[in-house]
Amino acid sequence: MTDMLTYPDVVQLAVPGFVALILAEFLWIAWSGRGGRYETRDAVTSLLMGAGNVAAGIALGFVAWGFFMLLWRLTPLNLGPAWWVVVLCFVLDDLRYYWVHRFGHRIRWVWASHVNHHSSQHYNLTTALRQTWTGTFTLMMVVRAPLILLGFHPAMVLFCGGLNLIYQFWIHTEAIGKLPRWIEAVMNTPSHHRAHHGRNPPYLDCNFSGVFIVWDRMFGTFVPELDKDRVDYGLVHNLATFNPLRVAFHEWVGLFRDIARPGLTLRQRLGYALGPPGYSHDGSRDTSARIKAQHLARHPEDAGTPGFEGVRPPAE
Numbered sequence: 193m194t195d196m197l198t199y200p201d202v203v204q205l206a207v208p209g210f211v212a213l214i215l216a217e218f219l220w221i222a223w224s225g226r227g228g229r230y231e232t233r234d235a236v237t238s239l240l241m242g243a244g245n246v247a248a249g250i251a252l253g254f255v256a257w258g259f260f261m262l263l264w265r266l267t268p269l270n271l272g273p274a275w276w277v278v279v280l281c282f283v284l285d286d287l288r289y290y291w292v293h294r295f296g297h298r299i300r301w302v303w304a305s306h307v308n309h310h311s312s313q314h315y316n317l318t319t320a321l322r323q324t325w326t327g328t329f330t331l332m333m334v335v336r337a338p339l340i341l342l343g344f345h346p347a348m349v350l351f352c353g354g355l356n357l358i359y360q361f362w363i364h365t366e367a368i369g370k371l372p373r374w375i376e377a378v379m380n381t382p383s384h385h386r387a388h389h390g391r392n393p394p395y396l397d398c399n400f401s402g403v404f405i406v407w408d409r410m411f412g413t414f415v416p417e418l419d420k421d422r423v424d425y426g427l428v429h430n431l432a433t434f435n436p437l438r439v440a441f442h443e444w445v446g447l448f449r450d451i452a453r454p455g456l457t458l459r460q461r462l463g464y465a466l467g468p469p470g471y472s473h474d475g476s477r478d479t480s481a482r483i484k485a486q487h488l489a490r491h492p493e494d495a496g497t498p499g500f501e502g503v504r505p506p507a508e
Contacts (some may be wrong), residue, residue: 197273206358214317216317217367227367228316233434235318236376241308242321248328256333257349260346264492270344281344282352288339289356289402292332294413297397297480302330303469304443311439313426315389319365325440356402360385370417376487385416390423391430393487394499396480415499428470428483482506 221227225314243306250372258490293335296306305324339349362368370376370383380401398415401407408414417423431442460473470479478486481503486493489505 196317196343199347201355202351203357205285206361210317210350210361213362217317217365220455224474224500227366229314230316230318231314231349234312235295236435237317237434237439238312238318241325241439242323243322244325244436244440245323248325256329257318257346259333260336260340260349263337263340264346267341267343269479270339270345271343273345273348274315278348278352280340281348283353284339284344285349286356286401286403287407288335289353290400290407290411292335293400293402294411295332295335296330297400299466300443300447300471302449303334305330306442307427307469308439310389310427311431314423314431315364315366315386315423317361317364319493320361326444351379353488359403360377366451372401376405378404378406384408384414386423387415387417389425391426391428392424393484394418394420394421394497395423396428396483396499398499412501428478428480 199364217227218230221230244286271280278487289365292302293306296302307320307326309322312322324490336349336353340346360380363382364382365382368382371379371381375381376383380399382398384401384405387395390396394415398413399405399408401411406416431439433439447465451461453461453464454465456473463471463473468479468481470477470482484500484503485506488503492505494500495503
């Protein structure tokens with residue numbers, strides 16, 4: 193079983209395109225007065241987060257690669273490099289991305305890494321570059337293990353992951369409205385991803401897909417961008433800082449501070465690490481489910497509408 197399969201670093205090759213599209217979006221907004229807003233400090237923070245992500249990948253990439261190659265040497269399967277194998281790998285890796293992304297919003301340990309991507313209160317192409325520095329520490333690399341054990345070469349899996357990342361760049365914009373219905377039905381689009389970045393109650397924990405929005409439709413997490421509820425970007429509790437170090441590490445600091453609280457049981461400490469963001473042992477904080485329920489208590493007319501299906505207001 194050969195280990196000598198290589199693919200180009202497509203993300204690195206795409207960087208000039210990223211820069212060109214950011215410039216084009218900025219000029220469009222400046223000329224038309226529509227399609228979003230650029231704030232200098234916010235954009236610079238996003239660019240610095242992107243640079244830090246690249247640096248972290250260079251410094252720590254050997255961890256995931258070593259794990260993947262260990263699995264590759266263990267598996268008896270090898271699907272080879274045929275084009276249809278790459279296509280199948282791309283689709284299955286996008287399903288993998290859906291679950292990692294969903295875990296990133298439902299498990300605080302993973303959210304501590306992913307939260308920085310949602311920390312901007314603006315939504316433009318620089319927001320796509322606001323990436324984690326600490327993804328290796330979440331250990332979400334294990335979700336890719338089934339792909340490698342099924343016979344997809346690690347280099348192919350990472351290549352498909354790079355293509356997935358490139359696709360997601362262009363959907364971080366307000367300059368593109370809703371696309372034709374057949375595209376919106378199958379693909380992740382700027383409209384779908386704007387909803388994902390919303391801090392409004394109906395948009396919390398929705399639209400986790402990377403490329404194919406069909407995963408959200410299949411697993412019940414799809415919420416359309418609503419005309420009556422304009423997306424408000426950012427976190428439930430915004431950071432009010434442009435310091436990239438705080439953006440990158442603030443949730444990890446809070447997580448370990450909560451775990452180290454005196455007088456907690458082991459179950460409570462695990463709750464702070466593995467429970468949903470907003471978990472608290474005494475109920476003093478709000479999870480996304482609780483925020484939605486509280487919204488319905490104030491606005492019962494929204495029951496059953498997108499973003500609130502199956503949500504019940506809190507008991508009297």
